[in-house]
Amino acid sequence: MIELNNVHKYFDQLHVLKGVTNRVHRGEVVVIIGPSGSGKSTLLRCINYLEEPTEGEIRVDGVKLNHSGTNINRVRQDVGMVFQSFNLFPHMSVTDNITLAPKKVRGVAEAEAKETALELLAKVGLSDKATAYPRQLSGGQQQRVAIARALAMRPRVLLFDEPTSALDPEMIGEVLDVMKALADDGMTMIVVSHEMGFAREVGDRVLFMDEGQIVEEGCPEELFSRPQNPRTQAFLSKIL
Amino acid sequence: MRLSDWLVLPEILPLMLSGLKVTVTITFFSVFTGLLIGTIVGLARLSRNRLLYILTTIYVEVIRGTPLMVQLFMTYYALPEIGIHLPPMIAGWVTFSVNSGAYVSEVVRAGIQSIDKGQMEAARSLGMSWGQSMRYVVLPQAFRNIMPPLGNEFIMLLKDSSLMSVIAVPEVMRYAGLMVGRKGGYALPIYATSGLLYLMLTLPLSMVVRRAERRLAKGD
Numbered sequence: 001m002i003e004l005n006n007v008h009k010y011f012d013q014l015h016v017l018k019g020v021t022n023r024v025h026r027g028e029v030v031v032i033i034g035p036s037g038s039g040k041s042t043l044l045r046c047i048n049y050l051e052e053p054t055e056g057e058i059r060v061d062g063v064k065l066n067h068s069g070t071n072i073n074r075v076r077q078d079v080g081m082v083f084q085s086f087n088l089f090p091h092m093s094v095t096d097n098i099t100l101a102p103k104k105v106r107g108v109a110e111a112e113a114k115e116t117a118l119e120l121l122a123k124v125g126l127s128d129k130a131t132a133y134p135r136q137l138s139g140g141q142q143q144r145v146a147i148a149r150a151l152a153m154r155p156r157v158l159l160f161d162e163p164t165s166a167l168d169p170e171m172i173g174e175v176l177d178v179m180k181a182l183a184d185d186g187m188t189m190i191v192v193s194h195e196m197g198f199a200r201e202v203g204d205r206v207l208f209m210d211e212g213q214i215v216e217e218g219c220p221e222e223l224f225s226r227p228q229n230p231r232t233q234a235f236l237s238k239i240l
Numbered sequence: 241m242r243l244s245d246w247l248v249l250p251e252i253l254p255l256m257l258s259g260l261k262v263t264v265t266i267t268f269f270s271v272f273t274g275l276l277i278g279t280i281v282g283l284a285r286l287s288r289n290r291l292l293y294i295l296t297t298i299y300v301e302v303i304r305g306t307p308l309m310v311q312l313f314m315t316y317y318a319l320p321e322i323g324i325h326l327p328p329m330i331a332g333w334v335t336f337s338v339n340s341g342a343y344v345s346e347v348v349r350a351g352i353q354s355i356d357k358g359q360m361e362a363a364r365s366l367g368m369s370w371g372q373s374m375r376y377v378v379l380p381q382a383f384r385n386i387m388p389p390l391g392n393e394f395i396m397l398l399k400d401s402s403l404m405s406v407i408a409v410p411e412v413m414r415y416a417g418l419m420v421g422r423k424g425g426y427a428l429p430i431y432a433t434s435g436l437l438y439l440m441l442t443l444p445l446s447m448v449v450r451r452a453e454r455r456l457a458k459g460d
Contacts, residue, residue, distance in 0.1 A: 050361050077367035087362035091380050100376060101366035146362075153366055 001026045001188060002047060002157060007056035009042055009212075016042045018212035019056070024157070029189045031199035031220070034209035035235060040192045043209070044159050047190065048079040061156065077105060080150030084162040086142040088134040088149070094121070095130045098149045106153065113152070120148035124178050140171030144178055157188040164195055196240060200224055208232045248426045249433065252419050259412040260437050266329060266411065267398045270336035274397070275390070277337060278344025283374070285349050296345070303342035308403055311335050316407040332404040340397055347389045351382035385456065391449035395442050402438075412437055 002024040009017035016039045024030050032040045045051040046058060049065050049072050058065045060075055089097050098120060099113035108116070121127050124144040134142055143163055150158060160179065164172040176198050183189060183202045193199060199206050200220045208216045208223065208231075216229045224240070227233045284296040303311070316331040326334065355378050363373035383390075405414035416434045420427050 048365055050365065073364075073367050073369050076365055079365075081362075081365040083358060083362060085356075085358055087356070087358035089359065089362070089377050089381075091384065101363075101368055104372050104376065105367045149366070 001061050002190070003057070003059040004043075004047075005057040005059075007043070007046060007053045007058060009039070009046060009051060010054045016212055017046070017053070020209075020212075020214055022207065022214060022217075024188065024190060026156075026188055027186045029183045029187075029191065029202055029204045030207060031203035031205070032190065032192045032207045032209055033194070033196070033199060033235075034207075034215075038209040039212040040209050041161050044081075044161050044190060044192050047159055048076050048081055050081075073105070077153055078156045080153060080155035080158045082143070082146050082150055082158065082160045082163050084165050086134075086139070086146045086166070088142055088146055090134050092133075093130070094126070094132050094134070094137075094145050097134070097145060098152045101149070102152050116152055117148070120151050121145075123151075123181070124148050125174070138171060139167045140174045143167065143171075143175045147175075147178055147182075151182075157190065158182065160189065160191040160193065162192050162194070164193065194239070196224070208235065210235070245426055246429045248423070248429055252415075252426075252430055252433065255415045255419065256412060256433060256437060259410060259415040262329075262409065263398070263401050263411040263438075264441070266333055266336070266404065266409065267394075267401050269333055270340055270397055270401070271394050273333070273337035274340025274344050274393075277341025278348050279379075281341060281345035282348030282352065285345060286352060300342045300345055303339055308335070308339055308400060309406070311339055312403060312407055328404070328407050328409045331407055332401070332409045336397060336401065336404075340393065343393055344390065347386050347393065348382065351386035352378060354385050355381050388449050388453045388456065391445060391452065395445050395449070398441055398445070399438060402434075 004020050004022045007017055007020040008015070018039075020039075020043055032043065034040050042051055046053045047060070047065075049058075053066055060079060063070055063075055065072065065075060088094075089100070092100065095114060095117050098117040099108075099110070102108040102113045102116065103110065118127065118130060121130055124147055126141060126144055126148070129137060129141060129145070134145070137145065147158075147163075163179070164175050167175065172195070176195060179189070179191070179198070180202050191198075191203070203220045205217060206220050206223045207214050208227075208229070210231050216223065216227060216232045223232070224236065227236055281296045281299065284292045285300070287293055312332070312335050315326065315335045316328065319326065319331075359377050359381065360373050363377040364370070368376070401411060402413040404411055405417060408414065412434050416430050420430050
C-alpha cells in the first residue's frame with residue numbers, strides 16, 4: 001500500500017536520502033533501524049509529506065504524493081504519525097486532543113467523536129485521563145495519548161518516529177505494549193526505532209538504513225542472526 | 241499657583257469624563273482592529289509567498305519608521321486632497337488601527353515562532369489544513385504567550401490616543417487644551433487631572449500584564 005521509488009532528499013547540499021526503493025504491504029509491520037543520521041526519520045517524514053522528496057516517487061494506496069493534483073491533507077488523514085516528542089496540544093485536554101481532527105477534518109459530530117476518544121483511551125489504558133491536560137501526564141502516558149489521537153482518524157497506516165526515544169526506561173514498555181496490540185489488530189505500521197526487542201518480536205520485516213540507503217532488509221530473525229552486509233554487522237555488533 | 245485653583249475641578253470634570261469616554265472607546269476599537277490587522281500581517285510575514293512578505297514588510301517598516309503624528313496628519317489632512325474625507329473620530333481610529341497593526345504583527349510573528357514546530361507538524365499529520373492547524377493549534381498557544389506584550393501595546397495605544405487631540409477628536413486632552421485656553425490658566429489642575437485619568441486606566445492594566453507575565457514565567 002506504500003510504494004517508494006528511487007526517493008532522494010536533499011537538505012541544501014546535504015544528500016540525506018540516496019535512492020530509496022521499497023514497498024510496504026497492508027497489515028505489515030516494518031521496522032527501520034540504523035545509525036543516527038542515516039535518513040530513517042527523513043524517509044518516514046517523506047511518507048506523509050512533512051518532508052518533500054527532492055526526487056523519486058512516493059505512492060500511498062496508489063496516490064502519488066509529490067504530484068500537484070494530489071490533495072495532501074486528504075492523504076494525511078489516512079497516514080497517522082506518532083512523534084518522538086509526542087507533540088500533544090498542550091492547551092487542550094486529552095479528549096480534545098483526540099477529537100479535534102476528527103471533528104474539524106472528518107466532520108464527525110461532537111458526541112460521536114467523544115465516544116470514539118473514550119474507546120481509544122480505554123484501548124491505550126488511559127480511561128481515567130480523559131479530562132487531564134498533557135502536562136499532567138508522564139511521558140509514557142503522553143505518547144499513548146498521541147497514539148490514540150492518531151488512531152482517532154482511523155488511518156490505514158501508522159508511522160512511528162522513534163516513539164520511545166524520549167521516554168524514561170520504565171515507560172518504554174507501556175508504549176511498546178500498545179504498539180504490539182495494534183500490530184496484532186492488523187494495523188499497517190512503519191516504525192523507526194532503536195528497540196531491537198520490539199523489532200524482533202513484532203516486526204514482519206526489518207530495514208537497515210545507512211547513509212541514506214536501505215543497505216539490507218529481511219525478516220527480523222534472519223537479519224539479526226545472520227546479517228549479510230558488513231555495515232549491518234558492524235551496527236548490530238555495537239547495539240546488541 | 242493658588243490652592244483655590246483646584247476649585248475649578250467640579251466645573252471641568254464632567255467634560256473631562258466625556259473626553260475619557262471617547263478615549264476609551266476609540267482605544268478599544270483601535271486595539272480590536274489593530275489586533276486583526278496585526279494577526280493577518282504577522283501570518284503574511286511568515287508566508288513563503290515572496291510578494292506577500294515584501295508588501296507586509298514595507299508596511300511594517302514604514303509605519304514603525306514614521307511618527308504617529310505624521311500618520312495622523314496624513315489621514316486627516318492629506319487624504320482629503322485625494323478626495324477621501326474622514327471625520328476626526330474615524331480618521332483617528334483608522335490611523336491608530338493601521339499603526340497598531342504594524343507593531344502587533346511583529347509581536348504575533350514572534351509569538352508564532354515561539355511555538356514548537358512539532359505542533360504544526362502534528363496538526364498537519366492529522367490531515368488538518370495549514371489554516372486549521374494555525375487556528376486551532378498554533379495561534380491559541382501563541383496568543384497565550386504574547387498576552388504581556390499585547391497588553392503593553394494596549395497601554396501605549398491608550399496613552400498615544402491623546403495625540404488625536406490635534407485632529408480635534410473630542411478626547412481627554414482635546415478638552416483639557418480647550419479649557420486651559422478658554423479659562424486662560426488653570427493649566428496645573430487641568431493637566432494634572434488629565435494625567436490622573438490616564439493613570440487610573442493604565443495602572444490596573446499594567447497590573448494585569450504583570451500578573452500574566454508571572455503566570456507565564458511559572459510555565460502554567
